[in-house]
Amino acid sequence: GAVVSQHPSRVICKSGTSVKIECRSLDFQATTMFWYRQFPKQSLMLMATSNEGSKATYEQGVEKDKFLINHASLTLSTLTVTSAHPEDSSFYICSAPGQGYETQYFGPGTRLLVL
Amino acid sequence: AQTVTQSQPEMSVQEAETVTLSCTYDTSENNYYLFWYKQPPSRQMILVIRQEAYKQQNATENRFSVNFQKAAKSFSLKISDSQLGDTAMYFCAFMPPYGGATNKLIFGTGTLLAVQP
Numbered sequence: 001g002a003v004v005s006q007h008p009s010r011v012i013c014k015s016g017t018s019v020k021i022e023c024r025s026l027d028f029q030a031t032t033m034f035w036y037r038q039f040p041k042q043s044l045m046l047m048a049t050s051n052e053g054s055k056a057t058y059e060q061g062v063e064k065d066k067f068l069i070n071h072a073s074l075t076l077s078t079l080t081v082t083s084a085h086p087e088d089s090s091f092y093i094c095s096a097p098g099q100g101y102e103t104q105y106f107g108p109g110t111r112l113l114v115l
Numbered sequence: 116a117q118t119v120t121q122s123q124p125e126m127s128v129q130e131a132e133t134v135t136l137s138c139t140y141d142t143s144e145n146n147y148y149l150f151w152y153k154q155p156p157s158r159q160m161i162l163v164i165r166q167e168a169y170k171q172q173n174a175t176e177n178r179f180s181v182n183f184q185k186a187a188k189s190f191s192l193k194i195s196d197s198q199l200g201d202t203a204m205y206f207c208a209f210m211p212p213y214g215g216a217t218n219k220l221i222f223g224t225g226t227l228l229a230v231q232p
Contacts, residue, residue, distance in 0.1 A: 042225070095160070106152075106159065
């Protein structure tokens with residue numbers, strides 16, 4: 001099956017710094033990728049849709065300047081949390097649709113802790 | 116707007132027994148996709164089973180099967196012969212038929228299933 005990777009798997013940073021999270025489709029191309037945020041014991045909350053070659057589409061209530069998304073190639077999307085604060089601590093997950101679009105493949109997630 | 120409801124926050128089942136997780140959804144669409152995803156303690160999202168709304172036959176994947184009731188907008192997951200490795204959070208999800216690659220998944224709140232030895 002299709003594989004999506006994320007890097008890093010875990011990151012700890014100081015308040016005020018920026019953190020970049022990478023999402024890669026390893027064995028398929030993805031013109032679209034999705035970024036989710038998940039708090040403990042809660043569901044996945046869609047943050048934005050990353051589009052290769054164009055601007056990302058953000059969900060209502062998500063700060064565009066806070067969560068910068070760049071879809072650099074057909075296999076790579078990055079999420080940068082700028083000027084991170086403790087409230088940004090969370091589990092971030094990316095996904096990419098497979099060839100048929102209706103099935104999404106998820107990355108293993110990135111745990112962000114802002115001190 | 117489409118919504119997905121999982122009314123069971125937590126469930127428990129004995130090993131080797133059968134358990135059913137409930138899911139209802141609301142949509143005005145006629146064609147769409149429904150999914151059950153599993154999220155074990157590792158937090159990796161794993162696709163369990165998929166159902167196309169235009170197919171009347173219920174999907175099955177080994178020990179996992181669904182009861183898809185389109186008129187009732189119900190999509191329950193049955194796990195037979197439960198195993199300890201089935202312990203996980205289970206999410207029901209809906210996807211509309213349009214949008215191609217930009218199709219968004221709409222998730223329910225999840226059901227935490229514990230399989231007891």
